[in-house]
Amino acid sequence: MSRLILHEDRFFDPDPSRRIMAREIFEFVENLPIVAPHGHVDPKMIAENTPFPNPTELLIIPDHYIFRMLYSQGYSMESLGVPTVDGSKVETDPRKIWNIFASNYYLFDGTPSGVWMNYELAKVFEIQEKPNSENADLIYDQISEKIKDPGFLPQNLFEKFNIELLTTTDAATDDLKYHKSLKDSKWEGRMIPCFRPDAVTDLSVSGWKNNLKLLEERVGFEIGDYKTFIAALENRREFFINMGATATDHGVFSPYTHELTEAEADAIFQRALNGKTTAEDASLFTANILMEMARMSTEDGLVMQIHAGSFRNHNQKVFEKFGLDKGCDIPYQVDFTFNLRELLNKYGNNNDLTIILFTLDETTYSRELAPLVGHYPALKVGPAWWFHDSIQGMTRYREMITETAGFYNTVGFNDDTRAFLSIPARHDLARRIDSNFLAGLVASHIISLEEAKKIAFNLAYGLVIKNYKL
Amino acid sequence: MSRLILHEDRFFDPDPSRRIMAREIFEFVENLPIVAPHGHVDPKMIAENTPFPNPTELLIIPDHYIFRMLYSQGYSMESLGVPTVDGSKVETDPRKIWNIFASNYYLFDGTPSGVWMNYELAKVFEIQEKPNSENADLIYDQISEKIKDPGFLPQNLFEKFNIELLTTTDAATDDLKYHKSLKDSKWEGRMIPCFRPDAVTDLSVSGWKNNLKLLEERVGFEIGDYKTFIAALENRREFFINMGATATDHGVFSPYTHELTEAEADAIFQRALNGKTTAEDASLFTANILMEMARMSTEDGLVMQIHAGSFRNHNQKVFEKFGLDKGCDIPYQVDFTFNLRELLNKYGNNNDLTIILFTLDETTYSRELAPLVGHYPALKVGPAWWFHDSIQGMTRYREMITETAGFYNTVGFNDDTRAFLSIPARHDLARRIDSNFLAGLVASHIISLEEAKKIAFNLAYGLVIKNYKL
Amino acid sequence: MSRLILHEDRFFDPDPSRRIMAREIFEFVENLPIVAPHGHVDPKMIAENTPFPNPTELLIIPDHYIFRMLYSQGYSMESLGVPTVDGSKVETDPRKIWNIFASNYYLFDGTPSGVWMNYELAKVFEIQEKPNSENADLIYDQISEKIKDPGFLPQNLFEKFNIELLTTTDAATDDLKYHKSLKDSKWEGRMIPCFRPDAVTDLSVSGWKNNLKLLEERVGFEIGDYKTFIAALENRREFFINMGATATDHGVFSPYTHELTEAEADAIFQRALNGKTTAEDASLFTANILMEMARMSTEDGLVMQIHAGSFRNHNQKVFEKFGLDKGCDIPYQVDFTFNLRELLNKYGNNNDLTIILFTLDETTYSRELAPLVGHYPALKVGPAWWFHDSIQGMTRYREMITETAGFYNTVGFNDDTRAFLSIPARHDLARRIDSNFLAGLVASHIISLEEAKKIAFNLAYGLVIKNYKL
DSSP states (O other): OOBOOOOTTTTSOSOHHHHHHHHHHHHHHTTSOEEEOSOOOOHHHHHHOOOOOOHHHHHTTTOHHHHHHHHHTTOOTGGGTOOOTTOOOOOOOHHHHHHHHHHTGGGGTTSHHHHHHHHIIIIITOOOBOOOTTTHHHHHHHHHHHTTSGGGSHHHHHHHTTEEEEEOOEETTOOOHHHHHHHHSSOOOOEEOOEEOHHHHOTTSTTHHHHHHHHHHHHTSOOOSHHHHHHHHHHHHHHHHHTTOOEEEEEESSOOOOOOOHHHHHHHHHHHHTTOOOHHHHHHHHHHHHHHHHHHHHHHOOEEEEEEOEETTOSHHHHHHHOSSSSOOEEOOOOOTTTTHHHHHHHTTOTTOOEEEEESOTHHIIIIIHHHHTTOTTEEEOOOOGGGOSHHHHHHHHHHHHHHHOSTTBOOOOOOOSOGGGHHHHHHHHHHHHHHHHHHHHHTTSSOHHHHHHHHHIIIIIHHHHHTTO | OOBOOOOTTTTSOSOHHHHHHHHHHHHHHTTSOEEEOSOOOOHHHHHHOOOOOOHHHHHTTTOHHHHHHHHHTTOOTGGGTOOOTTOOOOOOOHHHHHHHHHHTGGGGTTSHHHHHHHHIIIIISOOOBOOOTTTHHHHHHHHHHHTTSGGGSHHHHHHHTTEEEEEOOEETTOOOHHHHHHHHSSOOOOEEOOEEOHHHHOTTSTTHHHHHHHHHHHHTSOOOSHHHHHHHHHHHHHHHHHTTOOEEEEEESSOOOOOOOHHHHHHHHHHHHTTOOOHHHHHHHHHHHHHHHHHHHHHHOOEEEEEEOEETTOSHHHHHHHOSSSSOOEEOOOOOTTTTHHHHHHHTTOTTOOEEEEESOTHHIIIIIHHHHTTOTTEEEOOOOGGGOSHHHHHHHHHHHHHHHOSTTBOOOOOOOSOGGGHHHHHHHHHHHHHHHHHHHHHTTSSOHHHHHHHHHIIIIIHHHHHTTO | OOBOOOOTTTTSOSOHHHHHHHHHHHHHHTTSOEEEOSOOOOHHHHHHOOOOOOHHHHHTTTOHHHHHHHHHTTOOTGGGTOOOTTOOOOOOOHHHHHHHHHHTGGGGTTSHHHHHHHHIIIIITOOOBOOOTTTHHHHHHHHHHHTTSGGGSHHHHHHHTTEEEEEOOEETTOOOHHHHHHHHSSOOOOEEOOEEOHHHHOTTSTTHHHHHHHHHHHHTSOOOSHHHHHHHHHHHHHHHHHTTOOEEEEEESSOOOOOOOHHHHHHHHHHHHTTOOOHHHHHHHHHHHHHHHHHHHHHHOOEEEEEEOEETTOSHHHHHHHOSSSSOOEEOOOOOTTTTHHHHHHHTTOTTOOEEEEESOTHHIIIIIHHHHTTOTTEEEOOOOGGGOSHHHHHHHHHHHHHHHOSTTBOOOOOOOSOGGGHHHHHHHHHHHHHHHHHHHHHTTSSOHHHHHHHHHIIIIIHHHHHTTO
């Protein structure tokens, strides 16, 4: 048995002179409200506000950080209750799945998933032991009991977590009905959508034709050529803005940008309509769409986020059986210097435009991203993303970005999570790591404690508000 | 003069709260037996068990880590006694060579070679001063004296070093006679071979035809086509398994994997038989062989190791005059995400298969390897390899691998050495670095001391036994 | 208001046992003379020795590290007084520009620019507060006052800064008149040129034809073919050597090296003369020129520096309006292993030749550069360059280079600056970081304090003198 204790100095460097600074800086930002400008929480969950069904469906099945680790150690997706695309049978006993998780909890030692889960169990559910094969049932029961309490309804947790704003990520064709119902309700929380048009702008996604059809329905006109397609995107952006959106998001294989003539773009679009898209078509079309999106952003003011460099669904078998976002997306090396040049030469000097870049290739931090955002006024660098949203990952990010780009060309933290319960855990970790990093600068007499506190406030709050135009 | 002292806290972080933890964790694993599942010690040396000739032939001439540094500083290979391919004359006075080494010992300050050599001199030979131009002869004499002692015979050192198992690396065509003679002897040490077929599977190596001829002799049948070639490899794997092997090893330029049809593979094989191999042929053939090797491993259970990304014999002149493994292999950037996909899509979901990946491109740790091994059940990541088998290198490895892959998708330590005397030094260093890394997690309240000890045991012993199927 | 204090332990690790070592090592090298073997100070400034005009023209307008950060935060180049190519109007009130700088001084928190500027203000100008919008005018006045003092004339500062040698970087066509006038004067400082022929060897630079014309004038003969072109370069190298040069410098897009036949090279040269250079021509010509330069260096003894991997003038608009070196050069990934092989196979084993490599792609440190310089006798690795000439950057450099290459295959520090006032600040920082790194090795019992001091001396002084043949 292992006690589950959240030490008040957790994640701080053990050197006393640095730790004391970290503590002081962290205390200054610890209780700031959470602003979550980019994430993947299901808006339905917040809007419907029904009790969570059970610990397994709350904590394990929706969290690919959790089940990817268990899968890597030989537990089948079926045994973990991950639903199949065709509805074929998987494990349905939540307690059985919970037992696998609990008896393998040690696998998460030293990982951010372990750190976040410790926080969720200890802080949200007041569990006092780390899960293992022996206490699995007991902990399951304790959590089951808790989530029956009205205080654990999503909207109540939202308030308890001190969330000032939560942004979801939504398809261009989404009707945003949950956002609407929340807007129309008396609930005072703020949840806004983000415009992510990949499913209609990436010609290579399966089901593109259906996605386009749905887009036609949403805009109420036929989309028979590139020009109309662009008009439809503009139309949807306007709708999102009316629903509170302040940003777009673009998940691209490569950040290659290149402007096509309307004739070139339309020729590709026509091939797509005829089901004849080539790989090169899709790549060029995305390169051109990024140019269009930047252009629209200069007009309608939406902040533009680019997430590049993830090989989605690398494991074909898992993808076919279980679908998207099942822990088998793998990063690869990416170039920003050459790929972004055309975009930057056209829009990069625009002071009113904000483009936020995300990378999974950490080599680009000091080599490309920091030099780029430390020059182009339109450009900012997003926080450490996904696999790098971790203690060492966030530390490397600050170490490799700050010296060239400073703190003020960054945009604060994104939790980027599907796991609603992990939001406070993730912000707690990020604020601690930033505090610890700043404490290192203070302890080495690079900046003063007062300066560090001002920066910490900006990283936790000020720069998020500013750069996401909230 | 500089005292040669192995401080009991060496390589630990100086912060007292971390150091005290590092010490406690290290004490827990310090005396575990050495399991060396991958290395290049000459089995002849162990089997024949004759005294080492002199300090120079023991410590310098076989160790390319040592002479590459001296060469970089202007000492010719000849002056260091490195034997030539054509037998032309090189320095034969071991004392003269020793003097160059001793008077340049400071060049190794801050390098793992220096750290290992300090250990070997202090711990194995009880030398009390660091070598320099003045004490060179004295130290030479002291070592010379020691190695006459029967306690310094290879088999006795093997026991003294507390080696539980030593794996060699052997050509597919090796008759393994030294392994056989050891098996047949009364000696109780355990030395096993590892199947490394590169000399027959890489069509671009010089002397491939001769290697194939030797393979024909070993298997006792003619190898006139691809099908027979595959049968010959299966035959040899079986022989290696009977001789105790549990693993194969593949040194490849790129980890590109791709399955050819038998007809395609045979066409390339026929061109090779006719001396018409192209660069593309060799590349495709290796890509296909990796698929075959994975297939065989699912059948015969051998663990598959892939070492990718070394430009062998980069210095043509040194290669021509002195042959392979002379310190002029240089790493370059490598992709695993795209290259391994075909292999992983066919075999990566197999729980019974173990494929261990090694890289010299540290950028792939957090970007590709940790995400891959943190998902695919068949995949594990090998320890920090070669140039990165060092204090900072192993630390970076843990920092960049652990947060995504955890500890349990790694496989413990490889010493990977040709220098028999360096084995305990290398394991001592690795255990210290892992203890220090874990101590950092404890001191920052990420894991508990008990958890750290359990992990340390697994890194030093448990995961080696498990993942190499020993 | 924020006090401006240079803490005596600045940049040292806060752990007391490490800090005490860092202090002791630093004290040993702190007052060594500055040897600056590579930089971009304008020789005219030293030779003419007139007072600096005002704080803004001294500290802001010539320093692209400063104005790139301000530009990234939305201040136009015009508002910062950066002169335009066509002479069109920019801000001319130095005090107004100074106010922008002062009120944004916090942007440099945690950056090397901030660290250097703190040093310059505190140490050189005895300013006691960090600039901000309130004290901007006061500090401006204080500096204005100081620079009227004869002690602040360039030559007097040169001596006050304890500069033993300052190397400039000069075009092949430069007449070196300022170097000459200094040589002929009674001034005892040592300033030498460095031969950087890019403007005539890179066929893709705009104005190449004019540059060639100027080269013809300098050498006094017509350059109608490749052979004569090579003769002209040899002629200019000789001139530079007579003027004191010990090194050449080559800024190349890629470090690709390849020897052309004279006929091939001449064909490209003829196309260039006719204004028909292709991108491939320019690339091949540079690859061949690097071979020629290495050949010449084996003959005339000049040390060869290669700076590879900067995408110059990435921002086309800024380049067109403001010209070269305006903070919009962006790094990208680079390969040395393959690209340098031809050069190294021909010249790399030459003990008398010194080639110093610089990179902006930190991934090449441990993967390529350390293995290369730890083998080839002709090769050395230059210090952390440009964006990486920083606290974390220099630390990463030592961590990733040392274990494979040792300290003695490095060449000490380059300040590489256009900002004369920043020279002592930069050397101070570099010596502190090296001292702190060495202190880490001492505190972890990897080397002794005596060894650390010897190495520190070499990094600050000995290796610079040796490797730049000074």
